[in-house]
Amino acid sequence: MDLRAFIDLLACEGLLKRFERQVDWKYELGEIARTNQTPLLFENIKDYPGQRLFTNGMSSLESMGLALGMGREKHRRRIVKEAKRRAANPIKPEVADTGPIFENAVPGPEIDFLKFPVPLWSRLESGRYIGTWHINVTRDPETGSRNVGVYRMEVKGPKLASVCTSPKSHLGQQFLKAEKADAPLEMAVAIGVSEAVVMAAGAGCAYGVDEYELAGGLQQEPVRLVRCGTVSLEVPVDSEIVIEGVIKPSVRVQDGPYLDYAGAPDTSLAFLFEATRLMFRKNAIFRGTAIGLPGAEDQQIFSILSALGLFDFHGSWPKRLIQAPLIQWRLFRAFQLAGRAKGRSLVRRSN
Numbered sequence: 001m002d003l004r005a006f007i008d009l010l011a012c013e014g015l016l017k018r019f020e021r022q023v024d025w026k027y028e029l030g031e032i033a034r035t036n037q038t039p040l041l042f043e044n045i046k047d048y049p050g051q052r053l054f055t056n057g058m059s060s061l062e063s064m065g066l067a068l069g070m071g072r073e074k075h076r077r078r079i080v081k082e083a084k085r086r087a088a089n090p091i092k093p094e095v096a097d098t099g100p101i102f103e104n105a106v107p108g109p110e111i112d113f114l115k116f117p118v119p120l121w122s123r124l125e126s127g128r129y130i131g132t133w134h135i136n137v138t139r140d141p142e143t144g145s146r147n148v149g150v151y152r153m154e155v156k157g158p159k160l161a162s163v164c165t166s167p168k169s170h171l172g173q174q175f176l177k178a179e180k181a182d183a184p185l186e187m188a189v190a191i192g193v194s195e196a197v198v199m200a201a202g203a204g205c206a207y208g209v210d211e212y213e214l215a216g217g218l219q220q221e222p223v224r225l226v227r228c229g230t231v232s233l234e235v236p237v238d239s240e241i242v243i244e245g246v247i248k249p250s251v252r253v254q255d256g257p258y259l260d261y262a263g264a265p266d267t268s269l270a271f272l273f274e275a276t277r278l279m280f281r282k283n284a285i286f287r288g289t290a291i292g293l294p295g296a297e298d299q300q301i302f303s304i305l306s307a308l309g310l311f312d313f314h315g316s317w318p319k320r321l322i323q324a325p326l327i328q329w330r331l332f333r334a335f336q337l338a339g340r341a342k343g344r345s346l347v348r349r350s351n
């Protein structure tokens, strides 16, 4: 089920709230998203006539059940049981020749990320985050194994963005290998993919495991991929927006302050990504999220992932030992407090 089919399903089930009145991308949209933890479709965004933004797709057990094709399931235990069974049976992705993502292509020099309604999600944040509910696809420069993760991205120029992660994350490890050889690391960013793909990307799998296979298992059908044009990577064919590019070696930029999962503004040193090509579907729907409040959609998926033994922020093991059960049992505030403790586990301050 692609994002559009999911939005239609939510609407049919009476679970989608539409905003037809004009909403400002600056602060207002994020404030509405935080205070209405239910699936939202913004159809009239200031300065962006005709463009739409979807958020909070995974903000409740019911919408999560629908996204994973389990029906309108209200019982967490049943979702966990079924998700466990599915995660144990990964399905390999398939590669297609073409698909809707090729409907529009913008070459590197003409790219401007802010042609999309990228919100300024919070007054506490330094800039506009294009990557909040997306996937980052990369390859190990030595072994060629693929990694699919979720690492936040702040707009730093028309075709530049930070990529914020710890050197211990799988992207971090791959990038450090490339940097050692003074080479850029190719990366593709897909926005508006199926929710199962984001959930798999947010999972703490072992290094070398292909998260597309986990996503296939979770959604019980192969993720259909297409090959990118300017980088040797594959992205879901039904993505709304795809950005191809490279992470530059020997460059670090400041990312944030950003209101992260722990509910406090975080500032980190981050990698710098430069886009080489951008593609988008006709009438692309932007997908993002405003996290930071207890029980936000990121925590909803971490709660299920933790029950599957797939929660890992690549921090210290004692911290993970504390955070994993807290999030599994939906003790969201306590999970946030543990996240705010010294030595944050999700993102390192410097490297």
Ligand SMILES: Cc1cc2nc3c(=O)[nH]c(=O)nc-3n(C[C@H](O)[C@H](O)[C@H](O)COP(=O)(O)O)c2cc1C
Pocket: 132, 133, 147, 148, 149, 150, 151, 152, 153, 164, 165, 166, 168, 169, 170, 171, 198, 201, 202, 203, 204, 205, 298, 301, 312, 313, 314, 346, 347
């Ligand atoms: C919505 C969302 C946002 C996330 N943001 C970040 C981030 O900015 N940096 C980061 O290192 N991890 C972030 N994570 C957690 C990682 O996706 C998670 O640790 C995952 O296991 C990383 O993949 P890896 O194990 O392949 O490195 C986020 C997860 C989700 C679902």
